[in-house]
Amino acid sequence: MVKQERAARTRETLIRAAAEVFAEQGFVTASIAAISRRAGVSAGGLHFHFENKTVLARAVEDRAAQALRQVTTERWGSVTASSGAVDGNALQVLVDSSHALMALLAADVVVRAAFLLCADASRRSAIDLRRQWRLWVEAVARAAARQGVLAEGLSPQDAAGVVVAATVGLEALGARERDWLAPHALSRFWTLTLPRLAADGTLGGLVAEGSSAGEAGRGSTA
Numbered sequence: 001m002v003k004q005e006r007a008a009r010t011r012e013t014l015i016r017a018a019a020e021v022f023a024e025q026g027f028v029t030a031s032i033a034a035i036s037r038r039a040g041v042s043a044g045g046l047h048f049h050f051e052n053k054t055v056l057a058r059a060v061e062d063r064a065a066q067a068l069r070q071v072t073t074e075r076w077g078s079v080t081a082s083s084g085a086v087d088g089n090a091l092q093v094l095v096d097s098s099h100a101l102m103a104l105l106a107a108d109v110v111v112r113a114a115f116l117l118c119a120d121a122s123r124r125s126a127i128d129l130r131r132q133w134r135l136w137v138e139a140v141a142r143a144a145a146r147q148g149v150l151a152e153g154l155s156p157q158d159a160a161g162v163v164v165a166a167t168v169g170l171e172a173l174g175a176r177e178r179d180w181l182a183p184h185a186l187s188r189f190w191t192l193t194l195p196r197l198a199a200d201g202t203l204g205g206l207v208a209e210g211s212s213a214g215e216a217g218r219g220s221t222a
Helices: 002-025 032-039 043-049 053-070 090-107 109-118 129-147 156-174 183-197 211-221
Strands: none
Touching: 002 032, 002 043, 002 053, 002 109, 032 043, 032 053, 053 090, 053 109, 053 129, 090 109, 090 129, 090 156, 090 183, 090 211, 109 129, 129 156, 156 183
16 A cells, blocks of 8 residues: 555656646657656656656646546536536636636646647647637537527627637746736636626626635625
8 A cells, every 4th residue: 555655646746747847848858857857756767657758748638637627517517518507607607717727727737738738739639628628618608698698699609719719828828928827817808808798787797807706805895
């Protein structure tokens, strides 16, 4: 049991070290030697857990995909074309989940690195995190249309396209300049965009900073 726990800790250390090196250098330039040095593990120890750099990259992506599911479908529930069920205003769910994504990117180098790996033209990835995010946004936008909270004449496809373009753009910019991942950057986007997305009479109930921020603000003034 002690050996298993030690092995699990070593794997986690290697995954994080690989993510840091991938985020700094890119997949092609990153070397096994650099990753093993960052982790404080010998090259032989690294190869015991991961056959090569490609396998390490896949482990980084797998971990990030799990984290992304936790801030979308596992947090808010599955929003499918068949059921369309979502708790609360679907537009607010979209705002809140986008803030959760940016917070995750800002806090977790594994997630930042995985998004970069998925977009790296030098390799073929089995996981597409940007597509995973896009599918979630499209599903919530369809739920918003079913709830009647989308602006009249606005299609769910167009609403989702705007949100995906903006959030993926912030993710890409934030890979090099972390201020793009700060809450205020996304809040500015929602402040400008929500008046065009929300149906008449619904805008006043939406919080561009995320519902948790809105609740905190209301509590501080009580």
